[in-house]
Amino acid sequence: MEYFLHADSQGEIEKRKKWLHKEFFPRGEGQMLGDYSVVKCKKIFSDFExxxxxxxxxxxxxxxxxxxxCRFTLAYGDIDEPFYASFARYFDKTMKYIRANNLMSAYRYRAKKIVDSVYDDVGWGFPDELLDSYNKYVAK
Structure with missing residues (x-):
């Protein structure tokens, strides 16, 4: 399969990161609660893929x-269980993708930083689910 050269796709990545950020923080972080759309977020990913x-x-x-x-939940407090379940599943999917593409050495510390960012401040068992996914794929 032919891929974009990493350097050539940086503009596309940054554009999509801005779109994702705007979905969660339409007025900037720390401002009024955003009303993100999972559908819009999935479209951002599917178009990129x-x-x-x-x-x-x-x-x-x-x-x-x-x-x-994770920044969204830390900024706005307790969200609902479906929110956490969705992000836990997506983190697991992400870690699986990273492992399958032999990228663990490049992303191991960033993934662990995500787990650590919520470990003491978020409930619903969310940090434990992230840690379980992290350990499952890093240990392989």
Whole structure:
């Protein structure tokens, strides 16, 4: 499969990161609660994947999505259980993708930083689910 060169897709990644950030923080972080759309977020990813982006770039964008979700819950407090379940599943999917594409050495510390960012401040068992996924794929 032919991929975008990593350097060529940086503009596309940054554009999509801005779109994702705006979905969660339409007025900037720390401002009024955003009303994000899972459908819009999925479209941002599916359009990027259709471009046959390099797996390094796909993993970067996937991790960014989980990072922004964690920042969202830290900014606005307790969300609902479906929110946490969705992000836990997506983190697991992301870690599986990283492992399958032999990118663990590039993303291991960033993924652990995500887990650590919510470990003491978020409930619903969410941090434990993230840690379980992290350990499952890093240990392989």
């Amino acid at each position: 259709k471009m046959k982006a390099d797996p390094v770039d796909v993993a970067d964008l996937m991790l960014f999505y989980v990072e922004i979700g």
